[in-house]
Amino acid sequence: xxxxxxxxxxxxxxxxxxxxxxxxxxxxxxxxxxxxxxxxxxxxxxxxxxxxxxxxxxxxxxxxxxxxxxxxxxxxxxxxxxxxxxxxxxxxxxxxxxxxxxxxxxxxxxxxxxxxxxxxxxxxxxxxxxxxxxxxxxxxxxxxxxxxxxxxxxxxxxxxxxxxxxxxxxxxxxxxxxxxxxxxxxxxxxxxxxxxxxxxxxxxxxxxxxxxxxxxxxxxxxxxxxxxxxxxxxxxxxxxxxxxxxxxxxxxxxxxxxxxxxxxxxxxxxxxxxxxxxxxxxxxx
Numbered sequence: 001x002x003x004x005x006x007x008x009x010x011x012x013x014x015x016x017x018x019x020x021x022x023x024x025x026x027x028x029x030x031x032x033x034x035x036x037x038x039x040x041x042x043x044x045x046x047x048x049x050x051x052x053x054x055x056x057x058x059x060x061x062x063x064x065x066x067x068x069x070x071x072x073x074x075x076x077x078x079x080x081x082x083x084x085x086x087x088x089x090x091x092x093x094x095x096x097x098x099x100x101x102x103x104x105x106x107x108x109x110x111x112x113x114x115x116x117x118x119x120x121x122x123x124x125x126x127x128x129x130x131x132x133x134x135x136x137x138x139x140x141x142x143x144x145x146x147x148x149x150x151x152x153x154x155x156x157x158x159x160x161x162x163x164x165x166x167x168x169x170x171x172x173x174x175x176x177x178x179x180x181x182x183x184x185x186x187x188x189x190x191x192x193x194x195x196x197x198x199x200x201x202x203x204x205x206x207x208x209x210x211x212x213x214x215x216x217x218x219x220x221x222x223x224x225x226x227x228x229x230x231x232x233x234x235x236x237x238x239x240x241x242x243x244x245x246x247x248x249x250x251x252x253x254x255x256x257x258x259x260x261x262x263x264x265x266x267x268x269x270x271x272x273x274x275x276x277x278x279x280x281x282x283x284x285x
Contacts, residue, residue, distance in 0.1 A: 002160045010144035011057065015064050017141065018103045030098045040094035040284060046085040047279040050116030053077050053152040054108030055087060057145065061104050066096035077152045078115070101282050109277035111149035116278065118153030118271050121255055130259035130266055133158045133245065137269030146272045158267060166199045167222070179208055183215045200245070209234050213241060223263065224248045231261040
């Protein structure tokens with residue numbers, strides 16, 4: 001994964017771009033009818049149930065919009081929430097609160113939905129040694145927020161992007177001329193460019209797993225679209241030589257059965273690409 005410093009830079013870029021997109025030359029609705037010196041107070045009201053996420057992000061947004069705003073937090077990221085809960089109060093310039101409102105809500109509603117869905121997988125896998133992973137199937141421009149939400153929900157982050165880990169999938173393997181060629185070329189590339197990146201290789205069947213195991217230095221084998229029986233065989237064949245990850249259409253209903261096959265990880269793009277926003281609102285009080 002990327003460094004903490006790089007992750008924080010991604011968050012800063014998201015805030016800057018979102019405010020540019022939403023505010024532009026100014027919030028004319030507020031400027032038109034609310035005096036510049038008007039003060040107000042609002043609460044983040046929960047109108048749904050699930051896992052709260054995005055509070056820390058909201059604090060960064062408020063700080064960016066107006067450092068003079070005062071926030072009193074009652075519920076932190078990762079807390080279970082119910083309809084009627086209040087996550088925080090924000091107080092200060094009415095214009096500033098309204099300028100930040102939509103970005104805060106858009107982010108928190110989506111992050112809370114992702115954290116909630118992730119947590120359902122975490123609970124489903126409880127008692128096994130398998131962890132749930134996200135993927136790169138994220139919303140363009142806000143990947144850092146969505147992966148942050150996965151962590152809040154109790155999941156683990158896969159690679160952040162194309163640059164922080166090597167993943168040789170079916171197309172890479174086919175374009176390279178086969179598994180062994182793809183792995184060897186990758187090792188040569190890493191060495192010549194003095195890069196220290198972990199290598200994950202996708203396998204489509206047990207024969208491909210056998211071929212992958214002939215090469216040294218593979219960090220994890222992606223056991224893609226295997227049934228339960230073949231997954232168990234794959235785990236036995238790999239026998240701890242590297243990490244194992246199941247993927248390919250795994251749902252909440254099937255996740256535990258794959259975990260019981262003994263894989264280290266299950267990855268699911270649905271954590272981030274198939275969620276419905278939790279209902280939250282920012283109400284003046």
